[in-house]
Amino acid sequence: MLISVEGLGYTYAPSTPLARTALRGVDLEIRQGERVGILGPTGSGKSTLAQLIAGLLRPTSGHVLLDGVAAHARTADARLRRLKVGMAFQYPEHQIFEQTVPREVAFGPRNLGLNDAEVEARVAWALDIVGLDPVEMADRVPLTLSGGEMRRLALAGILAMRPPVLILDEPTANLDPRGRQELLTRVLTWQAETELTLIVISHNLDDLARLAERVVLLVAGQVAADGPAREVLSDRPLLEDASFDVPPPVALLQALRQSGWAVATNRLLAEEAATEIAQVWSSTGGMV
Amino acid sequence: MSLLLPGMHVAGGTPLHRLDPRVKMGASLLLMVLPFVAPSLPSNLLLAGFVVALAILSAVPLMALVRTLRVVVWTGIFMFVFRLFTTPGTPLLTVGGISVTLQGLGAGAVQIYRLCLLVVVSSLLTYTTSPAQLAHGVEAVLEPLARLGLPVREFAMVLTIALRFVPTLFEEIEKIVKAQEARGALIRTGPLWKRVPGWVPVFVPLFVSAFRRAEDLATAMEARGFRSAHQRTHLYRLHLTRHDLAASLLILALGAVILFVEWRMG
Amino acid sequence: MSKKQALGNQALESQGARPFIELRALTHAYALEGGGEVRALQGIDLTIERGEFVALVGPNGSGKSTLVRHLNGLLLPTSGQVWVDGLLTAHPSSLWKIRERVGMVFQNPENQFVASTVEEDVAFGPENLGLPPDELRRRVDDALKLVGLTEYATHPPHMLSGGQKQRTAIAGALATRPACIILDEPTSMLDPLGRRRTLETLRSLNQDQGITILLVTQSMDEATAAERMLVMVRGRVVSDGTPAEVFGQGQRLREWGLGLPSALEIADRLRERGLNLPAGLLTVEQLASALC
Known part of the structure; x- marks a missing residue:
């Protein structure tokens, strides 16, 4: 899927005293199979950009096109395209609500209207790919899993929808070094196996160095740099202006x-x- | 959040922001009650003019204030229609035995006006008064009851914390809704019969998170030496200034004038 | 003699050379719902002196949070003892004095704010002590000055950046004038700038005010900045020394699931490739000068 972002702007609480512009004039194009990192300090608008790409917010100006169709449009076609963009918010484990692990993973595939056999196959596939044993997990209650396991379960719930595009917002926040290592390795494996478009939003330069081949630097809602990860992440003056160290x-x-x-x-x-x-x-x- | 909700606070330095919360609470109460005791047109023109003047003084953009009325659109329509059909009087239009009356039209309009005044006045109060100030105001006003052994300080503490968590909870709901929509849940769109069960995946995580927050907060409060609300002192002391006195006199004068007008008009 | 040493010596005299924090055979067990128990802490002996800057690391679930919650009596030992400034946490009458002397800052800044403005939140601790308003004002102003947030005094906390929120929480802990501040993964939700500012604040509180700091962290690069480092694994302190000593154990750290500071990792790989480098290179600067 081709993602085109054109002249994109977003303002929270527009025309109120609390109005805050999060993005202005953002242009981007992301092709299928790219691994793109979106880097920026807190408040630079990177989460807003991700939500706009996933069609979860309506742009204040400009637009996001998924293969040429506006991402936020209220048509059935646009909804199906939106569902091709998997979005893992920060701490995705905070959205877990089902009583067993398989049911949690099945939520997304069921919303796609798949039949039972297909849903079951996808649940097993997704649990396996995040490194949770489908047999052992058959009756487990999600809230009894460890932090790292819950994070992976939440990601399985998104992967089970087989989105061609996956957006991860701070995927390793709060994981210990071992949990982080394991998650990064698995994400790279899925990406390679499924030719996924991977968009990683982070203020962690190490994560981006591992996951991204291209890095977009956002500062105060605008694109400050967009280029190969090796160039952007080794550009000291550029990073220091955005309050990052190389x-x-x-x-x-x-x-x-x-x-x-x-x-x-x-x-x-x-x-x-x-x-x-x-x-x-x-x-x-x-x-x- | 896409609109300014009643209950939100907008920091600022206008004379209205600087007034003592007790004065503002008292004035708001008076402004909300007056239209009920003073039904005549001149009084209400005076009253509405006064509220508009306050709104201008508060520096909150008038359009933003008008948009907060969206919150009560459905209530307003319901109340208007109810009055329209239930008030006896000169029939204007009769449909299937039920009549719309001239008096009904008037009564409905009065209802809408009172509702708008209620929302605008309470919005002005919260826009110009921080939750902390409001809680202190409530505590100070209720202080005499504390002497009777009522848990006024605990109540004020609970109020402060509740107000403090309102924006957090709104953000949380919005985030969970979006996360579940990204998994294909029909929550804000889709047919109504699908939307209602659609909220289950929102409320379960919301409760889990609210409990986690409550537990974290309780631990943090304990770590910071909280025992009970009783031996606590306060950083802020409320004391009335000349401005507060002037504002109180002004609002009392308004009340007096309106009551005088009502009395003269019988 | 620096202010810090002076404070340390003074403390030694007044407390008869007793350490500021002393754990004796501390054990803590949580009961499980279906019966049985989890032993989160398994017999820990540990002392922390006044004025130290200690980093505590360990994988998730190793008992770090359980340990630090014993140091101000939020949790009480199943067996063993916790002494703070000569007071036993298990004595109910000591609890409030201990909490006045040991401040605590938690991971999620969002969940530890009580009030709707920065200054009121900072005042919460001293308000609990029942201090008069003038004294409250002085303490709030001092605390905000120490963390560099004076100009944000009347802002609502949720409008601040992550780093500013954590510094507000630190100011809140400072306002009771504690001898020690414990921070439970305070930087894990912050961006690099927020982390840097928070750590700078802690360092200056330790250096200039002589405040004892115990920092729980997942970041090995942060841990190298401490004077002393503790490693916890499965409810035990398995390593205790300077960062150079702890990280000198190379392979064991990987077994504990901890990873290495970046400079150490690069140095290890260079050694594998035949370069001869001295031990104890913890920072990029040290490694660079060893190579030049």
Whole structure:
């Protein structure tokens, strides 16, 4: 599905004393299979943008088109297109309401009007893909799961609808390092297997370095940068203007470069940075 | 939230914002009661003019204030129609044995006017008075009852916390509604018979979250040394200024003038 | 001598060299609904001195929150003892004195506000102490100044950014003039700027005011900024030392499910690739200067 965002603006509580403009003049195009990170400080409008893309808010100006159809339109066709955009809000486990794990996962597929056999197959598939055992989970009450498991259950509920587009809002917030690692790995696997369009909203540069190939930087409701993750996330002046620090591997590479190492500075992950440093080190015969 | 709801507070520094909450509460009460004791047209023109003057003084955009009336549109229509058909008098139109009367039209209009006044006056009160100030006002007004052993301070505390959580709960409902709509639930759209059960996936998580918030809040309050409302002191002390005195005299004068007009008109 | 050392020494004299916080064989068990119990804390012995800056890390469910809730008597031991400033938390009469001396800030800033304006919320703690309005005003103003939020005094808390909310909560804890502030994952919901400002605030409270800080965190990079680091796994403190000492145990940290600070992770991978690097490189700056 092609997502086109054109001249998009959004104002909360318009023409009241509490009016607040969250987005103005945003243009974007996201193609099927892209992994896009939307980065911005708190209040930069990134969650608003995500909700507009998912058709959950009506734009104040401009529009969001899903394969050419306005995302928020009140037609049956627009609704079906909207349902192709899976949206996981921050702390998606806070929306869990069913009494058993399979029923929770089945909620979305049932709303799609699928038959029982298909729903059951999707529940098993989705639980498996998030790493929850469908047999063991058959009678579990969602509220008795651990925090990490609940997060994955909530995501299974969205994945079971098989959306070609998946939006994740701060997917690793509140997870411990191990839970975070596991979630990131699984998300990348789903994305590769299903050629999903992945849109990740985050203020966590490490998450974006892992998940995104393209990063859109939002500052005060406007696009401040849109480009390959390696470029945007290693652009120190740009990030500092938006009150972010470069990721630690980039900081290290930049420090080395300043003291004469001929290293590339746009390696975002620890392993990439180490490889880069080791290569330069061995190409100089272990002498720097 | 797409509209300014009654009960929301808009911070500001207008003379209306600075008035003592007790004065504002008393004045609001008077303005809401007067149309019931003073039915004549001149009194009510005076009254409506006064409220419009207050609205201008509050610096709340008039259109925003008018839009808050949307909240009572259905109540208004119901009350108007009810009066229209149930007031005896000169028939204007008769449909199937039920008559619309001239007097009914008038009575209906009066109902709408009173309802609007009620909403506008209470909105002005909450727009210009922070929840904290309101709670202090209530506590101060009810203070004499505390001496009779009634739990006035606890009540004020509960009121403060409830008011403080109103915006949070609205945000929460909106977020859950959107999350479930993204999973295909029919909540704000779709046929009515599907919409009602559609709220189950909203209310269950809402209650779970409200309980979690309540528990967190109780823990935080305990950690901050809360025992009971009784030995607590307050950062703010309410004291009446000359402005409060002037405002009180003005509103009492308005009341007196209106009552005088009513008396003269019989 | 810095103000902090001075305070520390003074405390040593006045308290007869007793540590500020002392846990003796602390055990805590939660009863399960269907019978049985979960032992969340399994015999913890620990002391924290006045003026320390301690980071507490551990995977979710390791008992960190249960532990810190014992330090101001929100939870009481199933067995063992918790002493704070010479007072036993199990004594009901000590509880209110302990809570005056040990402030606490929680994870979700949204759920710990009582009042509708910043200054009134900050006043909540001292109001509970029954202080007169003039004193309340002084304490609120001082606390807001220390966290840099003076200009936001009359704002409603829900209009603040995440970092400002947490600093409001810290001001609320400061207003009872505590000797120690405990923070239970205060930065986990904040963006990088909010995190940085919150940590700067904590550091200055520790350095300039001599306030003891116990910071529970999921971020290993945050933990490296502390003087002392505790690791909890399954209800036990499994490691206690300077961040360099704790992170020096490399592989064990991964077993505990904790991950490493970025600099340490890069250094490890460089060693695998044959570079010879000294141990104890915790920050990017240290690693960079070791390489140059």
